[in-house]
Amino acid sequence: MEITFKDVGQGDSILLEWEDDGNRKIGIIDCNKKDKKNPVAQYIEDSEYKEIEFIFLSHPHSDHYSGMVELLNVIEKKGINVLRFAHTLHLLANDYYRYLSRVEIDTEALSDLQALFDKVDLLVRQTVIRKISFLVEDVQYELMDGVTIKCLSPSRTEAKIYTDMVDLEPIKNKKAASRGANYLSTIFKITTKDKFYLLTSDSEVPTFERLVAEDSHKNLHRKEMGVCQLPHHGSSKNYHSPFWNFVTKGKEPQAVVSAGLNEKYKHPHFPVLMSFHEQGYGIHSTNIVYGMIEYVDYLKTLSATTNKLDTVSVLVSTHTGGDKKFSIN
Numbered sequence: 001m002e003i004t005f006k007d008v009g010q011g012d013s014i015l016l017e018w019e020d021d022g023n024r025k026i027g028i029i030d031c032n033k034k035d036k037k038n039p040v041a042q043y044i045e046d047s048e049y050k051e052i053e054f055i056f057l058s059h060p061h062s063d064h065y066s067g068m069v070e071l072l073n074v075i076e077k078k079g080i081n082v083l084r085f086a087h088t089l090h091l092l093a094n095d096y097y098r099y100l101s102r103v104e105i106d107t108e109a110l111s112d113l114q115a116l117f118d119k120v121d122l123l124v125r126q127t128v129i130r131k132i133s134f135l136v137e138d139v140q141y142e143l144m145d146g147v148t149i150k151c152l153s154p155s156r157t158e159a160k161i162y163t164d165m166v167d168l169e170p171i172k173n174k175k176a177a178s179r180g181a182n183y184l185s186t187i188f189k190i191t192t193k194d195k196f197y198l199l200t201s202d203s204e205v206p207t208f209e210r211l212v213a214e215d216s217h218k219n220l221h222r223k224e225m226g227v228c229q230l231p232h233h234g235s236s237k238n239y240h241s242p243f244w245n246f247v248t249k250g251k252e253p254q255a256v257v258s259a260g261l262n263e264k265y266k267h268p269h270f271p272v273l274m275s276f277h278e279q280g281y282g283i284h285s286t287n288i289v290y291g292m293i294e295y296v297d298y299l300k301t302l303s304a305t306t307n308k309l310d311t312v313s314v315l316v317s318t319h320t321g322g323d324k325k326f327s328i329n
Contacts, residue, residue, distance in 0.1 A: 001147060001328040003190075003197065003227070006039045007286040007321060008032040009260025010233060010267065011063030013040045014199065016190075018328075020144040027054045027143070029188070029199065033067040034260065039323075041071040050080055053143070056135060057087040057116075058201035059185040062109035065116055072119050075128065082129045085120055088184045090134030091159045135186050146193050147328070152217055153187040153207045161206065182232065183207070190328060191219055195250060197328055198228040208243035224250035227326045230276070233259040234268020234291060241275065255281040256324050261289055270294040287321040295319075 001018035011032030018025050026049055031040045044052075052075065058064050075082060123129040133139075137155040142148050165180040185201040196219050208231075211217065225247050232238035234257040255276045259267040270291035273283055277295070285292045296319045 001143070003326050003328055005229070005256050005258050005284075005286055005324040006043075007034065007260075007323050008039055008063075008067075008258065009034040009287065010258075010262040010265070011066070011260070012058065012201065012258050013067070014229075015040065015043070016143070016149075016328075018144055018147070024049070025051075025053050025143075027056070027149075028052060028071070029056045029186075030058050030064040030201075031055075031067040031071045032063050032065070033070070038067040038070050041067055041074045044071065044080070045074050045078070052080060052082045054084040054086060054141070055082055056186065056188075057085075058199075059088055060113055060181055061202065062106065062112060064201070066109075066112060068116050069112065069119050072116075072123060076123060076126075080128075082123070084131045084133055085124075085129045086133040086135050088135045088154055088186060091136050091154055091156070091184065143190075148191050150189045150191065150217075151186055152189055152211060153203055154184050155210065157210055158183040158204075158207055182238075187211075189217065189219065191223065192328060194223060195226040195329070196220070196223050197226050197326075198247075200229050200231040202232040202238065204231075204238060205240045208240035212243050212246045221246065221248045224248050225253055226250050226328070227254045227256060228281075230255055230257040230268060230272065232267070233257055233265070234272050234285075235265065236269040236272050239269075239272045239275065244276070244279065249280065253279075253281045254326065255283055256326075257283075257285045257292070259285060259289060259292070260287045266290040268292055274298070283319075284324045285319070285321065286324060288319060292319070 001016065004015040006013040006015065012030040013032050014029040016027040028040060031038070057068070120129060120132065124132060135151050137151055137153055140148055140150040162180050162183040166177045182202040182204050185203045187201065187203050187207065188199040190197040211220070257268045268285065268291045273291050273295045277283055283295060288296060
């Protein structure tokens with residue numbers, strides 16, 4: 001099995017690909033456009049896939065869904081079946097549609113989100129999408145023999161935090177309510193025989209606090225983590241060190257950040273990258289921007305002052321942007 005973090009700038013687009021009984025399979029988590037390009041839609045356009053196991057929307061922010069309608073148009077045009085479309089908004093109960101106007105501030109982004117759900121509804125009626133499901137803690141799917149993907153978040157705890165933010169003076173607190181949609185973010189744990197892999201989307205600190213306090217997902221410290229996604233594109237506001245101390249790391253853990261040019265947020269943040277570096281993680285980014293530039297400069301300085309010159313020089317040379325692909329085994 002392979003996991004690919006596509007270079008979509010500031011946002012997420014993740015592909016899972018594997019072989020089961022001789023058949024190539026694919027699952028998609030989020031779909032963002034970079035400028036006018038849509039890397040995931042183009043990948044599906046160029047592929048020979050006739051079926052997609054799942055399309056998951058991690059949470060309703062535009063840098064995670066801006067390319068999804070275009071992706072669904074490609075799927076419809078090529079006659080590809082989607083076995084499952086799943087998202088987290090059902091956690092807000094059957095009237096989740098009334099919350100759609102609160103998850104984004106930008107009018108165009110809200111229009112795109114509504115267009116996405118309209119398109120999904122259409123493709124369900126056409127049986128292009130076979131099933132709509134919801135993503136919530138403890139939902140689990142078997143991808144192949146011995147490999148599962150399990151949702152660790154959001155739970156009812158995160159849903160309550162979000163609805164409280166929205167329902168308390170929603171107009172006055174529209175900005176807070178929009179950011180609060182991060183509480184609807186998924187955390188996925190992909191588990192194999194010996195390892196696990198974490199996809200954290202834009203999850204907030206209280207979610208990581210809950211996971212440590214409840215200690216209900218035992219594989220977080222019974223097995224070794226191979227690869228993790230840094231929360232919210234490497235933001236310091238979403239970094240909770242006790243959680244990362246709580247999980248059991250493998251011998252060579254890898255940390256991935258999907259980020260791009262965005263002067264408002266300037267992700268990833270250098271202190272977060274350094275924290276993971278000091279814990280022995282290899283750091284990978286789809287773009288060398290902001291804190292990642294500082295991190296590479298740090299490695300260059302290190303290479304000039306260490307006896308392990310060749311090793312660090314090789315490390316520096318590997319830090320380039322673009323898609324990041326890892327094997328899951």
